[in-house]
Amino acid sequence: MFANKKHFTTAIIGALIGLSIIALVLSLVKVEDVTLPPTVKYGMVFDAGSSHTSLFVYEWDSDKENDTGVVSQTLSCDVQGQGISSYANDPPKAGDSLRECLNKALKASPAAKQRDVPTYLGETAGMRLLREQNSSAADQVLAEVGKTMQEYPVAFKAARILMGEEEGAYGWITINYLLDSFTKYSPKAHTWVHPEAASILGALDLGGASTQISFMPEGSVTNWSEASKFTLYGYNYSIYTHSYLCYGQNEMLKRLAKELISESSSSTRVAHPCYPKDYSETISLSSFRTSPCTNQSDPRLTLVDRNVTLEGRGNASGCLAAIKKLFNFSACGQRQDCTFDGIYQPPVSGQFIAFSAFYYNFKFLNLTRGQPLAAVRETIEHFCTRNWEDLSSSYPKENPGRLSKYCANTNYILTLLLDAYKFNETSWNNIFFQMKVGSADVGWMLGYMLNLTNMIPAEAPAWVKGHVPSLWAAAVVFIFLTLALGLAALLLLLWV
Structure with missing residues (x-):
């Protein structure tokens, strides 16, 4: 009988040690180590220029590459009429002009995801001029645009006037993204890689009210007030960009x-x-x-x-x-x-x-x-x-x-x-x-969306949300199981 109790005690202790090791290993597993099927996210950007407005719908996998979404254009829609700055004397019409394209965009994204679709409207030089001439009229146009957008089942984020340098820099991002200058898929490695000899192109944009030039100069930009800095796909970029208002x-x-x-x-x-x-x-x-x-x-x-x-x-x-x-x-x-x-x-x-x-x-x-x-x-x-x-x-x-x-x-x-x-x-x-x-339009809109994806967290399934793996958590689990093991062994020895 003594031998049986001894064997039983040994078995119990061995089982507890095994469970302790398994618990320790599981506590160290990170969410990033679990391969999960990515979900598709959507985004909408209105390009509200001085002479016209267009809507672009983008999509990307939530499994982002180096904190920047790999984005593709799925729909574009031209808004009827002139730019929203032309509605300074009748601001409600600025919002109403967007409805037809908004309705088309909703059909391009699943109904279950629509309320999570980040939606932005960026105004360029036409609204910059209106703000300079009549700031209250510009504010009213923005308010009416926001009012209309909030009527739709999307995650409306903002309607804002872009600075000229932003417009130029985002156009530069768009061009180089579409040409695979930032990242490129490698069939051999089955992953996205940074091109070793990427050719970074400059951007020349001519609109109705302004024009922009953006490029990476040889050497450094000596006038840093004209420089824009970005981090995309894990790499840092510094470019020269300037916008000329009234030269559109x-x-x-x-x-x-x-x-x-x-x-x-x-x-x-x-x-x-x-x-x-x-x-x-x-x-x-x-x-x-x-x-x-x-x-x-x-x-x-x-x-x-x-x-x-x-x-x-x-x-x-x-x-x-x-x-x-x-x-x-x-x-x-x-x-x-x-x-x-x-x-x-x-x-x-x-x-x-x-x-x-x-x-x-x-x-x-x-x-x-x-x-x-x-x-x-x-x-x-x-x-x-x-x-x-x-x-x-x-x-x-x-x-x-x-x-x-x-x-x-x-x-x-x-x-x-x-x-x-x-x-x-x-x-x-x-x-x-x-x-x-390819099939994507060149302009500031995609670059704007690419930059914004850095602020949109990649999704994790419900069962891992709130799980924060750390060495502290592992230590707590290990200590708890060790104490339980010692207590169980002591009781068994006393019983023997």
């Missing part, structure tokens, strides 16, 4: 018209070298007061409410000369690290993607196939010499308002890229004009 395409055209009218003093008929010959456009001088870019007083021009007719001359060289007057190049002196108005910029380096209005204007003239600079100049000059009857009959489906302005727009692009940013005959070949990479 639409604001440039207004400033050009005002300059031409100012030079003609009180005349009611003014020659416009960039407009096609035999084309005319009548504008009201009071329209210049609607934008901070043109409402400054000009001693040559009294902004009384009178009409002026702009008459096209189809003069390519005259157009280019008139556009160059919109820039203050003399403020840079002999400095090479300067664009205009005394703005610092390191020398451009590497390859660039030029999108938005850069792309649309050059696409119209079939200049997006990598033509050399000489061929680009020749094509633009020839287009500018064509009269209005020739153009309107050759492009019957093109909006007359846009058709009449391609000469001015393309000459403006040449001036901005060559005279301001200082691209030359050689570096021109490093600019690629495109609006998509």
Whole structure:
């Protein structure tokens, strides 16, 4: 009987030791060590530009790569009408304009996940100008947009006005993400890896009210007020980025018209070298007061409410000369690290993607196939010499308002890229004009969403939520089981 009790005691002690070891091992297992099927998350971003608004829907696995979601675009929707800044006199319409695209977006995400879909609206230069001119009107537009968004079953986060440098930097992120410059899937390793020789491209964005340039310069950025820093996929990046308000395409055209009218003093008929010959456009001088870019007083021009007719001359060289007057190049002196108005910029380096209005204007003239600079100049000059009857009959489906302005727009692009940013005959070949990479749109929206995914925690299943493994927890479990083991052994020995 004694032997049986001894064997029984030994068995009990052995079992307790085994359980203690198992408990210790289990207490040290981390949630990250458990392979779980990832769940799909969704996000929505409204791009509220100065001339239009678009909605983009993105999705990514909750199993994030180095704290940044691997995001793909699943839907885009163009909002009908102009940009939300145009509703300054009727703010409720700004919110109502978004409803059609919101309804389409809800159909693109499962109903069970909709209330968890983070939704953002980012306003760019149009709203920056409105805030500068009438801050209360800008606040009312934002409030109405937020009010509309909150009516929908989504996790509405914010409607905010992006700074120009944010817009530029997020566009840079979008381009390099889509081109696999940050991370790339390796079929051999069955995981996402950082490309060893990744080519980081620059971003050139031209909107209606502003333009942005963003790139990684050779060496360091000496003016750190112009630098933006990011951590993406476990790597740090520092880029130069600058935004020029009032140098977007639409604001440039207004400033050009005002300059031409100012030079003609009180005349009611003014020659416009960039407009096609035999084309005319009548504008009201009071329209210049609607934008901070043109409402400054000009001693040559009294902004009384009178009409002026702009008459096209189809003069390519005259157009280019008139556009160059919109820039203050003399403020840079002999400095090479300067664009205009005394703005610092390191020398451009590497390859660039030029999108938005850069792309649309050059696409119209079939200049997006990598033509050399000489061929680009020749094509633009020839287009500018064509009269209005020739153009309107050759492009019957093109909006007359846009058709009449391609000469001015393309000459403006040449001036901005060559005279301001200082691209030359050689570096021109490093600019690629495109609006998509694969099936995704190029712009700031995807970069904005990518950055925001760093703030959205990866999901864990319910049974592991709240489990915080640590050495302290392991120690507590081990001590408890050791005490239990010792007590059980003592009792058994006493019983024997």
